[in-house]
Amino acid sequence: MTASTTDIHTSVLPLFQRKRVTAIAWPLVIILYLCYTLFSFDILGLGERVNLKNAQTLVSDAYSYKTHVTLDNRNGATSVSIEGERKGTYPDGTAPEWVTLGADQTADTLVDLGDGYLVTLGETVRFEIPDYGTFTATPGRTGVNATFPAGDLPNWISASKNRVAITTDAGRLSVTRNRAEVFKYAYGWELFFFTLDSPYHGMGIATLASHAFSGEAGAIANDFWTNKMWRHGDVAWALVETVLMAFLGTFGAAIIALPLGFLAARNFTPLGSLRFAARRVFDFLRGVDGLIWTIILSRAFGPGPLTGSLAILLTDTGSFGKMFSEALENVDEKQIEGISSTGAKPLQRYRFGVIPQITPVLLSQVLYYFESNTRSATIIGAITGGGIGLLLTQAIATQKDWEEVSYYIVLIILLVMSMDSLSGWLRNKLIKGDEGGH
Amino acid sequence: MTDISEIHTHYMAQARRKRGLNGILLILFVALLVAGFMTANDRNAGGFWDGLPNALDFPADVASEAIARIAYLPGYFVKYLPSMIETINIAGAATLFGAIGGLMASLMVTRGLAPFPWLIGPLRRVLDILRAVPEIVVALVLIFMLGGGPIPAMIAIALHTVGALGKLFSEVNENASLKPVEGLASVGASWTQRMWFGVIPQVAPNYISYALLRFEINIRASAILGFVGAGGIGYDLRNTMSWGQGKFDEAAAIFLLLFITIVVVDQVSSWARDRLTHGKSSERKVAS
The missing domain is CATH 1.10.287 (Helix Hairpins)
Structure with a gap:
């Protein structure tokens, strides 16, 4: 009795020892690997590469916008525009209520930034800053000619002979020889519904509704749809294109993969070489990867949703073929035997013996891929140029339309999530509905 | 009747x-x-029927150039191997970080294991969102802030992996037996100890199997992100491709390298997953 206990004891101890070593060794290996990769990625150099200013613009741009009030010193013209874009310029003679335009070209323009911050744009530019004093400048051929209140310049003012920039909480002023410009920041996505040239800009919901009921619904919808800043119509089309890519690619692949799956299944294709060939085709299609297919196809078909669909189709034919053939190999032979005992022909055997068995499995796999391909379609669209992926890369490339970038990101998340619930709902509906009998 | x-x-x-x-x-x-x-x-831009006859032109161009200069291919393999390794490392580090994050998240969203049950709902929504955002979106935004290179890609893929693995892991957790957890709780173990000694040993094989599957997916994702400027083999591929004719032999070498890597990783991981779910359990039976 005691002998056998010590036996067990001695045999267990090394086992415990080994377990203890592996318990420490695995995390250690993982940590070492992560250290190696992070150093090979030059994590230390990241500090220099990080552009905090970019991050700041990105974040603040995502939820706010700025309005430019610009005085051109060469011709004395004043213009007001959202984000300094031509599409967002106020028509001549109009301005938001915090800007008081001069009666004619020679008169000064008053810009009230709130909290006592007051800018006068004219031949002499004045900026009244509470708790600091008044800054004046007379830009001309000799430079900005700025005068500051007495004392050292605070760090929120940067000044040189030809350029002065003043950044305050209420807004920003920049004066150069050619122009004086005031920037005022405000929260929200301006002009999201209607641009300034639309008569419906600035109307409340109630007013809009009354206009809509008095027969202007079409015009209102049209102004919204063709909004030049946010391009709602184009965005909607891009979303449709993205779903279209996923839809065509996934279901096209399923249709092609089904017969090929029979070829690769052991119990349906006794011919070994044929089976081997079909399987290698699947491996090849999957191994080449969506990226390479996208590149190859965009050379032949150009950018657009069709190229994306075909890239998804080719990759997924490989995945589906493999999964379908595995599902077919697991088919219950009894049901097929039962059907053939009634004298069914081969086609009928497939139709009534095989298809009902595999439909739920295949459908749920295909629908699952449909959802995940909506995401892939965004990525492929960014590479080949189509759908919401293209709009997103374009908006990021401008490096200033971050409010649009965040808008697109929100739309993409909503799209993928709704495809997720749609495919889940369809899965439940179709598979449960099929159990009722065939 | x-x-x-x-x-x-x-x-x-x-x-x-x-x-x-x-x-x-x-x-x-x-x-x-x-x-x-x-x-x-x-x-x-181009129609299907117009493009179809040309579909093979580009592969033919690449292949003919590669065959004409086949002697250079081994040299190109050596030249682009570091980029390939970088792509694999991006996927590997992202999978590890994602798996660690997913593990913690999954324990927090599993009923019966969660330390703060009121957090289950909100955390699940967070995982849903992480899963829904395509990696390229996060990567492009991060590239703008952090500059090009592998780190934005790694973070982007890791975030997506947290979402994907968090969900799969929590499904595994739901099938774990609660008895070891209760036993540990009865001797006064803290939450971390209960999870580490009571849950993780039960679910580890399934976790690793899912993480390996994710690694396969992440290698493809990492190659794609390289193509939009995040380093690795995708970046080299884009450079050689935009060069056009004359560098197609290098493009062919990169195609081959990527293809071989994906196939090898797929095979090794499917072998390892098979062993984790079948082979290991039989081995354990023999041992006990």
């Missing part, structure tokens, strides 16, 4: 109705597919 014939007609009517309904659904589906194809074809 009349009963049976009544049932028969009733059954036939029902079968006909069902077949009719299925037929309508099928016609609708085919119509949708055809209409979708036509729309996609219209909105594409």
Whole structure:
């Protein structure tokens, strides 16, 4: 009795020892690997590469916008525009209520930034800053000619002979020889519904509704749809294109993969070489990867949703073929035997013996891929140029339309999530509905 | 007798109705597919039927250039191997970080294991969102802030992996037996200890199997992100591709390298996953 206990004891101890070593060794290996990769990625150099200013613009741009009030010193013209874009310029003679335009070209323009911050744009530019004093400048051929209140310049003012920039909480002023410009920041996505040239800009919901009921619904919808800043119509089309890519690619692949799956299944294709060939085709299609297919196809078909669909189709034919053939190999032979005992022909055997068995499995796999391909379609669209992926890369490339970038990101998340619930709902509906009998 | 014939007609009517309904659904589906194809074809820069004869031109160009300069291929393999390793490392580090994050998240969203049950709902939504955002979106935004290179890609893939693995892991957790957890709780173990000694040993093989599957997916993702400027083999591929004719032999070498890597990783990981779910359990049976 005691002998056998010590036996067990001695045999267990090394086992415990080994377990203890592996318990420490695995995390250690993982940590070492992560250290190696992070150093090979030059994590230390990241500090220099990080552009905090970019991050700041990105974040603040995502939820706010700025309005430019610009005085051109060469011709004395004043213009007001959202984000300094031509599409967002106020028509001549109009301005938001915090800007008081001069009666004619020679008169000064008053810009009230709130909290006592007051800018006068004219031949002499004045900026009244509470708790600091008044800054004046007379830009001309000799430079900005700025005068500051007495004392050292605070760090929120940067000044040189030809350029002065003043950044305050209420807004920003920049004066150069050619122009004086005031920037005022405000929260929200301006002009999201209607641009300034639309008569419906600035109307409340109630007013809009009354206009809509008095027969202007079409015009209102049209102004919204063709909004030049946010391009709602184009965005909607891009979303449709993205779903279209996923839809065509996934279901096209399923249709092609089904017969090929029979070829690769052991119990349906006794011919070994044929089976081997079909399987290698699947491996090849999957191994080449969506990226390479996208590149190859965009050379032949150009950018657009069709190229994306075909890239998804080719990759997924490989995945589906493999999964379908595995599902077919697991088919219950009894049901097929039962059907053939009634004298069914081969086609009928497939139709009534095989298809009902595999439909739920295949459908749920295909629908699952449909959802995940909506995401892939965004990525492929960014590479080949189509759908919401293209709009997103374009908006990021401008490096200033971050409010649009965040808008697109929100739309993409909503799209993928709704495809997720749609495919889940369809899965439940179709598979449960099929159990009722065939 | 009349009963049976009544049932028969009733059954036939029902079968006909069902077949009719299925037929309508099928016609609708085919119509949708055809209409979708036509729309996609219209909105594409080049049409399907015009492009089809040219589909093989580019692969043929690449192949002919590669064959003409086949002696250079081994040299190119050596030249681009570091980039390939970088792509694999991006995927590897992202999978590890994602798996660690997913592990913690999954324990927080599993009923019965969660330390703060009120956090389950919100955390699940967070995982849903992480899963829904395509990696390229996060990567492009991060590239703007952090500059190009592998780190934005790694973070982007890791975030997506947290979402994907968090969900899969929590499904595994739900099947774990709570008895070891209760046993540990009865001797006064803290939450971390209960999870580490009570849950993790039960679920580790399934976790690793899912993480390996994710690694396969992440290698592809990492190659794609390289193509939009995040370093690795994708970046080299884009450079050689935009160079055009004359560098197609290098493009061919990169294609081959990527293809071989993906196939090898797929094979090794599917072998390892098979061992984790089947081989290991039989081994344990013998040992005990």
